[in-house]
Amino acid sequence: MSRLDNFISRMTAQRDILNQICPEVAKMEGLVLELGLGNGRTFHHLRERLPGRRIVVFDREVGAHASSIPEAENLVLGEIRETARKFIGIDAALVHADIGTGYDDRDAVTATWLPDLIARLLRVGGIAVSGTPLDHPLLQRLPPPPSVSADRYFICRRV
Numbered sequence: 001m002s003r004l005d006n007f008i009s010r011m012t013a014q015r016d017i018l019n020q021i022c023p024e025v026a027k028m029e030g031l032v033l034e035l036g037l038g039n040g041r042t043f044h045h046l047r048e049r050l051p052g053r054r055i056v057v058f059d060r061e062v063g064a065h066a067s068s069i070p071e072a073e074n075l076v077l078g079e080i081r082e083t084a085r086k087f088i089g090i091d092a093a094l095v096h097a098d099i100g101t102g103y104d105d106r107d108a109v110t111a112t113w114l115p116d117l118i119a120r121l122l123r124v125g126g127i128a129v130s131g132t133p134l135d136h137p138l139l140q141r142l143p144p145p146p147s148v149s150a151d152r153y154f155i156c157r158r159v
């Protein structure tokens, strides 16, 4: 698969998965946590799909389009592994993590800490969506929408 095709499939997976889970998240209490602001596209999408919901966004730095920058009180800068730890126990309804790099060795390092962090951030019944696998005993894998192939993007429920 070319990098262009890979990018398109990632964008499609993000949109289709977020569209699928947002109606359920809308009925659940709890913060939404966006791990990786990037250009701000998925943050912008979540803001549209979950009007009124507080979305706290994490990144090392702000590189987003001006239309997609969270308010200062909802933006946490620094290394997610450290900054998001302070939110453990917050009982988030949704954690979306788009911090894959496309480099297997770097993503393997992320896989050593991200699943446990997400499990501790979510409420029971809350949903995790991630571009990298979330292998953890408290994160039960859910099937993606039909448009998303298995192992393209991951959805889990906190049990």
Ligand code: SAM
Residues within 6 Å of the ligand: 035, 036, 037, 038, 039, 040, 041, 042, 043, 058, 059, 060, 061, 063, 078, 079, 080, 081, 098, 099, 100
């Ligand atoms: N979903 C975003 C969008 O729709 O525009 C794109 C996110 S981009 C692929 C990943 C972002 O996560 C980058 O801005 C990068 O700086 C940030 N990031 C990745 N790993 C991180 C880490 N360990 N700590 C803080 N930020 C991180």
